[in-house]
Each structure stands twice: as structure tokens, then as C-alpha cells.
Amino acid sequence: MRLSRFFLPTLKETPTEAQIVSHRLMLRAGMIRQHAAGIYNWLPLGTRVLQNIIQIVREEQNAAGAQEIIMPTIQSGDLWKESGRYDDYGPEMLRIKDRHERDMLYGPTHEEVVTDIFRNNIKSYRDLPKNLYQINWKFRDEVRPRFGLMRGREFLMKDAYSFDINYERSKHAYNQMFVAYLRTFARLGLKAIPMKADSGPIGGDLSHEFIVLADTGESAVFCHKALLEKPAPSNVDYEADLQPIIDDWTSLYAATDDKHDPAMATTLGGDLVSARGIEVGHIFHFGKKYSEPMKANVIGPDGSPVTVMMGSYGIGVSRLVAAIIEASHDEHGIVWPESVAPFDIGLINLKVGDPDCDAACKKIHDALCLMHKDVLYDDRDDRAGVKFADMDLIGLPWQIVVGPKGVAKGVVELKRRATGQKEELSFDAAVAKLTVM
RNA sequence: CGGAGCGUAGCUCAGCCUGGUAGAGCGCCAGCUUUGGGAGCUGGAUGUCGGAGGUUCGAAUCCUCUCGCUCCGACCA
Numbered sequence: 223m224r225l226s227r228f229f230l231p232t233l234k235e236t237p238t239e240a241q242i243v244s245h246r247l248m249l250r251a252g253m254i255r256q257h258a259a260g261i262y263n264w265l266p267l268g269t270r271v272l273q274n275i276i277q278i279v280r281e282e283q284n285a286a287g288a289q290e291i292i293m294p295t296i297q298s299g300d301l302w303k304e305s306g307r308y309d310d311y312g313p314e315m316l317r318i319k320d321r322h323e324r325d326m327l328y329g330p331t332h333e334e335v336v337t338d339i340f341r342n343n344i345k346s347y348r349d350l351p352k353n354l355y356q357i358n359w360k361f362r363d364e365v366r367p368r369f370g371l372m373r374g375r376e377f378l379m380k381d382a383y384s385f386d387i388n389y390e391r392s393k394h395a396y397n398q399m400f401v402a403y404l405r406t407f408a409r410l411g412l413k414a415i416p417m418k419a420d421s422g423p424i425g426g427d428l429s430h431e432f433i434v435l436a437d438t439g440e441s442a443v444f445c446h447k448a449l450l451e452k453p454a455p456s457n458v459d460y461e462a463d464l465q466p467i468i469d470d471w472t473s474l475y476a477a478t479d480d481k482h483d484p485a486m487a488t489t490l491g492g493d494l495v496s497a498r499g500i501e502v503g504h505i506f507h508f509g510k511k512y513s514e515p516m517k518a519n520v521i522g523p524d525g526s527p528v529t530v531m532m533g534s535y536g537i538g539v540s541r542l543v544a545a546i547i548e549a550s551h552d553e554h555g556i557v558w559p560e561s562v563a564p565f566d567i568g569l570i571n572l573k574v575g576d577p578d579c580d581a582a583c584k585k586i587h588d589a590l591c592l593m594h595k596d597v598l599y600d601d602r603d604d605r606a607g608v609k610f611a612d613m614d615l616i617g618l619p620w621q622i623v624v625g626p627k628g629v630a631k632g633v634v635e636l637k638r639r640a641t642g643q644k645e646e647l648s649f650d651a652a653v654a655k656l657t658v659m
Numbered sequence: 660c661g662g663a664g665c666g667u668a669g670c671u672c673a674g675c676c677u678g679g680u681a682g683a684g685c686g687c688c689a690g691c692u693u694u695g696g697g698a699g700c701u702g703g704a705u706g707u708c709g710g711a712g713g714u715u716c717g718a719a720u721c722c723u724c725u726c727g728c729u730c731c732g733a734c735c736a
Contacts (some may be wrong), residue, residue: 234685234697235671239729259728313660314735331736365660365734379736431736504736538736572695607696614696625695635695 223565225600229266232612243438244544245370247556251616253543260367260375267616268543270564272378275542276357278409278561279380286402286460288353288382293335295359299325301334305515316363328361333512333534336383340530341518347387347528350520351395355382357539371544372440372500378540384533387522389509392531396428396507397464399535401455403432403503404471408454410542411559412549414502415449417476428533431478432503436548439498445476447493500545507533556617557640560659565598566590567656568618570610572625574603582629586622586649593657614639622652 231252239256240246248254253268264272280290296318302308308325316328329335336354344352357380367375384395400416407414412434419431433443435450455467475490477483478499487494510529512518519527538545550557558564567590571583583599590597598618600609606625613621623635633646636655647655 231669233670237670238665238672241730256728360736362735366730366732368730373735377736381736501736536736541736605694605696605698607694607698610696612697623695627695 223596223598225598226602228598230612230616231265232615234611240370242369242372242548243551244372244547247547247551247615248370248544251556254371260364260373262371262374262376267564271543271558271562272540274562274564275410275539275546276378276380279357279406279537279539282402282406282409283355283380283382285405285458286353286398288355288399288402290356291339291354292356292358293329293332293339295329295361297327297329297332297335299327301338301516302327305334305337305512307334314362314364316361330360330362331534331536332356332358332360332381333383333532334516337512337516337518337532340383340385341513341516344385345520347520347522350530351384351386351391353382353384353395353398355380355535369440369544371540372548374540377538380537380539382535384535385513385518385530386532387520387528387530389531392507392509392533393428394464396505396533397468398460399505399533400430400468400471401458401460401464403505403535403537404454404467405456405458406537407432407434407502409561410546411561412502412542412546413450415443415445415476415499416471417443417445417478418472418481419478419504428507430472430505431501432505433478433499434502434545434549435497435499436545437498438548439500441499441501442479442482442496443477443499444479444482444487444494444496446474446490447495449474449476450495500541500548501538502542502545503535503537505533505535507531551617554611555615558617558619560619563619564616565596565618566659567595567597567620567622568613568616569597569599570606570613570621570623571599571601572606572609572623574601576626576629578629579624579626582624582634582649586624586634586653589649589653590656593653595656620656622656 233250236246237249240249248268251267252265254262254264257263299308315330318326318328320326359376360379361376364373364375367373382399384392386392386395414432414434416430416432419429475486509531513530513532518530520530522528546562547556550559569583569587571579573579587597587599617639619639621637621639623637628634632648634649634652635644636647636652637644
């Protein structure tokens with residue numbers, strides 16, 4: 223992609239409304255623009271990151287046995303009256319009347335809809351278990367949206383819903399999502415720690431929050447040091463008993479400040495880590511809370527109806543974009559983990575119009591594209607400083623700097639964004655180095 | 660929902676107190692010069708001063724209402 227044609231409105235100055243670093247950087251890097259309070263447009267750079275995250279979330283959900291569906295954003299109020307939440311939910315739920323004066327709403331969550339899908343289509347215990355998920359926009363009319371995407375009103379969320387015949391099977395579904403989450407966040411380049419959580423208004427008796435550690439996180443968290451070093455499970459057999467993995471992770475102390483037990487924590491001594499965190503995932507087992515009032519039954523082995531056990535599993539996908547930036551940035555801008563970076567490589571032509579520089583860039587660009595690398599080629603007729611600053615700001619993992627001095631010697635400069643480390647390499651060596659990654 | 664603040668050029672902001680027909684820096688356009696970390700010079704374009712009403716000979720400025728946005732608190736994926 224040629225930067226001269228790419229829609230990338232970067233800002234040198236920070237817009238006043240942005241308070242936290244992820245919000246500032248997303249605006250400055252031309253990823254998003256605000257449309258209204260807590261509602262954002264996603265520009266091309268932001269869209270690319272969001273889609274990379276979506277893809278990783280999707281792959282891990284599929285691997286864990288969940289199946290993707292798409293539910294409506296606008297829902298009928300009737301289902302919510304049935305579950306009892308139409309009155310419970312409060313003004314946070316955006317209510318809409320259609321032209322026939324029917325009560326509609328913009329979905330803040332989808333338990334009712336998915337339960338309706340289930341009960342209308344699944345009749346036998348033999349069809350269980352099922353885990354259905356979607357990646358879709360939701361709206362919660364927060365009293366006070368803030369922190370950019372971190373606390374927006376409209377947000378992209380992955381929400382999965384499991385259906386099982388009994389508690390034991392349901393717990394297994396919960397464990398599957400637990401493990402899938404560990405893997406998902408690790409792939410996103412994040413340290414996310416599962417912490418015991420209140421199940422809140424959604425209800426239920428088993429619940430964990432996944433907290434990303436970032437210095438600028440909104441809440442204080444405490445955990446055992448060993449959790450930070452623990453690698454995500456690999457080669458997982460999702461059909462096997464996952465309880466040992468869960469126990470391994472949950473046996474170590476981890477709590478958000480509202481659940482924090484100072485007495486318990488002091489027993490850890492020097493192993494206690496006190497940090498700040500951002501909630502990016504939340505999993506609940508809530509049993510029959512919705513299946514009971516909404517009559518989501520299947521016929522059991524003995525021929526009598528059984529109310530199914532459910533769980534729900536959320537990941538704040540759009541919030542993750544902000545969380546990753548909070549966890550990975552420096553004074554110059556964003557530092558993307560390779561797995562979510564909007565492009566793999568930024569190619570800077572320091573002297574556009576110089577035949578040698580142009581030719582060298584074209585050669586490198588074509589070679590990398592041939593190897594299926596996403597390259598953002600800065601072919602703008604601008605000063606070097608502007609290009610360096612923009613490239614650091616948008617945080618691509620690698621930069622190749624092509625300038626007249628280097629080209630005369632047959633070399634380019636390869637820079638690692640995360641470390642700032644630079645090395646001079648021949649054209650071929652630079653391409654070779656980047657294509658083995 | 661309580662408390663506070665801000666709306667003036669694409670962005671950051673000055674002007675408002677003390678009314679007199681709208682500014683700076685950056686960005687944008689053209690040209691020249693420059694060229695390895697957000698350049699220099701010259702010229703140029705851009706505003707219903709958030710909106711409505713009122714006071715006044717005259718309102719960005721004073722008054723009233725209204726809309727939007729932000730911050731602190733309570734609440735929250």
C-alpha cells in the first residue's frame with residue numbers, strides 16, 4: 223500500500239478531548255475519529271487492527287468448538303420482557319419504538335436472543351453440547367462514556383453462549399472458554415490474568431475476569447508473580463479434561479481491588495505483584511437464569527424435559543485495541559505486537575523522485591509483497607523527519623529506511639520499532655530477514 | 660444522575676473582563692530553496708465565532724434559553 227494513497231490522517235498535536243494514552247494515540251495515528259459521545263468511526267488503519275484481532279479471536283473460538291453466528295443488533299423488546307430484564311436493565315439500554323409503536327432496543331447483550339434461537343431449534347439432549355458465538359456491535363447507553371474506546375457506548379464484542387445438559391458438562395464448556403481465552407490473549411501479545419469476579423447483574427455462580435496488565439489500567443489488581451510468567455496452554459485437546467489447566471491458573475492468588483484480600487495477599491510476601499489492569503474478557507456460568515424463564519428445554523435420555531445449563535463468555539474486541547496500546551507504546555507512539563499490526567513493515571523512501579531510491583524501494587516492496595508481507599510504503603514527497611515521526615507513531619513492527627547515502631553503498635537500514643535497534647543490510651539481506659519472520 | 664468546565668479555521672489556542680465588523684502557530688494549496696528525525700522564504704484559500712432569541716446604532720464579547728463535548732464523582736464489557 224502506498225502511503226500517498228492511503229487514508230491516514232495523522233495529527234501532530236493531541237486533540238484536547240483525549241485523556242488517556244490509547245485514546246490520544248488512536249486519534250493521532252489516524253485510526254479512529256469520534257462521531258458522538260462514546261461512538262467512533264474506524265478509519266482504515268484502525269479497521270485493519272480491529273480485523274486482525276477479530277480473526278485471532280475467531281480462530282481460537284472455532285478451535286475450542288464454538289460456532290459463529292450473527293444475531294441482530296436491533297432486538298424485539300418482547301424477549302426481554304420474557305426474561306424479566308426489560309424492566310431490570312434500566313436506561314443503559316437504548317430503547318427504540320418502530321413505526322408501529324412496538325418496543326425495540328439496540329442490544330446491549332444477547333442472552334435472550336440466543337436462548338430464543340436455541341429453544342426454537344434444539345429439542346434433544348443428543349444435540350448438546352452447543353456453543354454459539356458472534357462478533358458484533360453492541361450499545362450500552364453509559365451515563366458517562368470516557369477514555370475513548372475503553373468506555374465507549376457502542377463497542378464490538380465477541381459473545382459466546384454455551385448450552386449443556388447438566389452442570390458437569392456446562393462446567394466443561396466454561397473451562398473450554400477459559401483455556402481459549404488464555405490462548406487468545408497470548409496470541410494478541412498480551413499478559414491477561416484470569417481473576418475471580420463478581421458475576422454482577424448477569425448473574426451466576428462461576429465467573430472470571432481476564433485482566434490485561436498495563437500501567438495505565440483503570441483498576442488496581444494484585445496477583446502472584448508466577449502468573450506473569452505462565453505460558454498459555456498449547457496443543458490443547460478441548461475434549462479432554464481441562465480442569466487441571468484451570469486449577470493450575472486459579473490456584474495462584476489473583477484479585478481485582480474490590481475482591482482483594484490483604485490478609486491473604488501478605489502471605490505471598492515478595493511474590494505479590496501489585497499492578498494496574500484493564501478488563502478485556504469476562505466469562506460466566508449462570509446455569510438456568512435464562513433457560514428457566516424462557517423455557518429452553520431439551521428432551522433428556524429418560525424422555526422428560528430438562529432445562530439446559532448456560533454460560534456466556536465475552537471479549538471486548540474494540541476495547542482490546544485500546545488495551546493493547548495501553549500495554550504497548552512509548553513516547554513516540556504505538557508499538558504493535560506483530561500479530562495485530564495493521565501492516566507488517568513500513569518502507570520509508572527518504573528521497574522520493576531520486577531514481578536510485580525509487581528503484582530500490584520498488585524492488586524491496588515487490589519482493590516483500592511476493593512473500594505475502596503487508597507493506598506500507600511511504601512514497602510521500604515529504605521530509606525525513608515527518609516520515610520517521612509518522613512511522614513511529616503508527617507503530618509498525620519493522621521499518622526499512624531507504625535513503626540516498628545507503629543506496630549508494632547498496633544498503634538500507636532495518637529498524638525494529640519495539641527496541642529502536644537499527645542495522646544496515648543489503649537489499650536482499652533485509653528482505654530475507656523479514657520474510658523468515 | 661450530582662458537581663465543574665469548554666464550544667472561535669482541519670488541529671492547538673488567543674481575542675470576551677472593558678461591545679466597534681475575526682487572529683496566531685501548525686496543517687492545507689502554489690512557487691522557490693532545502694533534504695537522514697515533525698525545515699526556511701514568498702504568496703494564497705479556509706470561519707454561518709455551536710444554535711436560537713434578546714439588549715444595543717453596533718454582539719465572538721453582555722443577558723436568556725438550547726444543543727454538543729469534556730472532566731471529577733456514583734455506575735459499568
